[in-house]
Amino acid sequence: MVSYGIKELILKGKDAVHQEVIVKGWVRSFRSNRFIALNDGSTIQNIQVVIDYESLEEKILNQISVGASIKVKGEVVESQGRGQEIEIQAKKIEIYGAVNPEELQETILQPKKHSLEKLREQAHLRFRTNTFGAIMRVRHALMFAIHKYYNDHGFFYINTPIITGSDAEGAGEMFNLTNFDLDNLPLGDDSLVDYKQDFFGKKTHLTVSGQLEAEAAAMGLGKVYTFGPTFRAENSNTSRHLAEFWMIEPEVAFNDLDDNMDLAEDFMKYVVQYALDHCQDDLAFLDERFNKEQSQKPKDQRSDLGLIERLEYILKNKFVRLTYTEAIEILKNSKPNKKGKFKYPIEEWGADLQSEHERYLVEKHFKSPVILFDYPADIKAFYMRLNQDKKTVRAMDVLFPGIGEIIGGSQREERLDVLKEKMETMHIDSEELWWYIDTRRFGTVPHSGFGLGLERLVLFVTGMGNIRDVIPFPRTPKNAAF
Ligand code: 4AD
Numbered sequence: 001m002v003s004y005g006i007k008e009l010i011l012k013g014k015d016a017v018h019q020e021v022i023v024k025g026w027v028r029s030f031r032s033n034r035f036i037a038l039n040d041g042s043t044i045q046n047i048q049v050v051i052d053y054e055s056l057e058e059k060i061l062n063q064i065s066v067g068a069s070i071k072v073k074g075e076v077v078e079s080q081g082r083g084q085e086i087e088i089q090a091k092k093i094e095i096y097g098a099v100n101p102e103e104l105q106e107t108i109l110q111p112k113k114h115s116l117e118k119l120r121e122q123a124h125l126r127f128r129t130n131t132f133g134a135i136m137r138v139r140h141a142l143m144f145a146i147h148k149y150y151n152d153h154g155f156f157y158i159n160t161p162i163i164t165g166s167d168a169e170g171a172g173e174m175f176n177l178t179n180f181d182l183d184n185l186p187l188g189d190d191s192l193v194d195y196k197q198d199f200f201g202k203k204t205h206l207t208v209s210g211q212l213e214a215e216a217a218a219m220g221l222g223k224v225y226t227f228g229p230t231f232r233a234e235n236s237n238t239s240r241h242l243a244e245f246w247m248i249e250p251e252v253a254f255n256d257l258d259d260n261m262d263l264a265e266d267f268m269k270y271v272v273q274y275a276l277d278h279c280q281d282d283l284a285f286l287d288e289r290f291n292k293e294q295s296q297k298p299k300d301q302r303s304d305l306g307l308i309e310r311l312e313y314i315l316k317n318k319f320v321r322l323t324y325t326e327a328i329e330i331l332k333n334s335k336p337n338k339k340g341k342f343k344y345p346i347e348e349w350g351a352d353l354q355s356e357h358e359r360y361l362v363e364k365h366f367k368s369p370v371i372l373f374d375y376p377a378d379i380k381a382f383y384m385r386l387n388q389d390k391k392t393v394r395a396m397d398v399l400f401p402g403i404g405e406i407i408g409g410s411q412r413e414e415r416l417d418v419l420k421e422k423m424e425t426m427h428i429d430s431e432e433l434w435w436y437i438d439t440r441r442f443g444t445v446p447h448s449g450f451g452l453g454l455e456r457l458v459l460f461v462t463g464m465g466n467i468r469d470v471i472p473f474p475r476t477p478k479n480a481a482f
């Protein structure tokens with residue numbers, strides 16, 4: 001008697017015929033008091049369990065229903081029905097957890113179509129749906145591929161702090177972190193909160209990025225990456241923003257911006273290829289889902305390509321690279337801009353690009369991923385390397401179809417004097433960041449890096465429309481359930 005995971009057993013297929021096996025899982029459907037579709041999460045596929053009505057105890061039979069968890073002992077046989085190679089002829093069934101059918105009615109486990117909103121309300125149960133199961137397996141594969149890519153390319157995985165004392169990066173609004181009793185805050189002589197009495201003896205926050213610490217690590221280890229949770233208290237209730245998300249930040253000593261773009265493109269293609277190679281069942285399911293969703297959209301908002309086609313398209317084509325200045329020219333003269341279709345019209349150089357502009361460039365103008373670079377210094381962070389024109393910095397954003405910005409990065413300002421001047425004009429606290437400045441004092445080198453939002457990548461690969469559906473338990477404004 002061998003115990004199998006369902007994925008493993010299905011993979012064995014006809015080789016397993018005549019074997020006595022044990023499988024465990026949750027009942028997805030139960031037809032004609034005879035056919036159980038059993039799933040254990042290892043794959044989107046179910047194994048069919050056929051029971052012999054007569055030979056099973058009534059007590060057991062009554063407890064087999066959708067949602068119940070069971071253990072099956074039986075013999076693998078060739079399936080008579082269509083849709084599967086093998087099935088299990090059950091000899092014995094044990095019930096782990098039965099389900100009251102009436103209570104099941106209230107849940108998303110009952111087998112019918114539920115809205116994604118409804119699934120979110122029962123996020124603890126949605127792991128058992130086909131859609132969310134597929135997304136979570138793809139998410140896992142992508143995370144694994146990310147580690148594999150960097151490991152295989154000689155990068156070291158660095159864990160940067162989640163609790164930080166510097167609020168200098170300016171990447172987003174921060175969450176404060178304290179162990180003060182908030183109803184009874186200690187005040188100083190100036191009647192302001194006295195943070196010296198707080199746990200760390202100063203004001204602290206949850207990190208918005210591990211970059212600055214990763215830079216320090218790269219100045220000794222050469223090639224590093226971080227991959228951890230990141231927190232932003234922006235009140236942006238969009239389908240692309242989370243208050244807690246996971247970010248991958250490679251940082252490489254001696255890389256200039258061109259190297260940085262090459263790394264970003266190679267990396268993105270690698271992880272997309274990895275998903276195509278390792279998540280075929282799940283992507284086939286999500287592809288079908290994507291096509292159905294697209295067909296319900298107005299024509300001008302539909303994707304020209306199916307999900308898998310879009311992933312393959314990314315692999316085949318070189319990302320378009322153009323400067324911010326070139327992009328502004330294209331946008332200024334674009335139809336939607338002239339016809340007043342943009343919510344934020346592009347009037348002049350210096351404007352910050354919104355996701356509508358990014359998506360116009362990617363989806364309508366170039367029909368390709370785009371890397372925009374050399375942005376105006378005024379709209380980018382202090383640490384980005386100043387160009388000779390003194391107006392632009394060596395920033396880059398990678399823009400993807402259906403997503404907009406998926407990566408943000410730059411070549412860093414490695415010149416001590418330029419950095420210090422920049423910090424001063426941008427009111428960055430150089431006392432707090434003394435250690436960051438130190439990295440430019442002791443053997444500074446040109447270096448570059450970027451940040452990829454994991455959930456934006458998962459959105460792209462799964463073709464889902466809302467970032468809340470690609471992370472197990474999303475945190476967004478006014479929502480921290482589960
Ligand atoms: O462009 P951002 O803010 O860049 C940084 O934080 C740099 N320190 C990265 C670096 O150079 N090491 O964020 C990087 C990426 C974005 O392109 C986006 O994919 C994702 O992080 N991101 C978010 N994802 C989900 N929810 C949010 N609120 C996000 N904010 C940024």
Ligand code: MG
Pocket residue numbers: 405407408
């Ligand atoms: Mg950005």
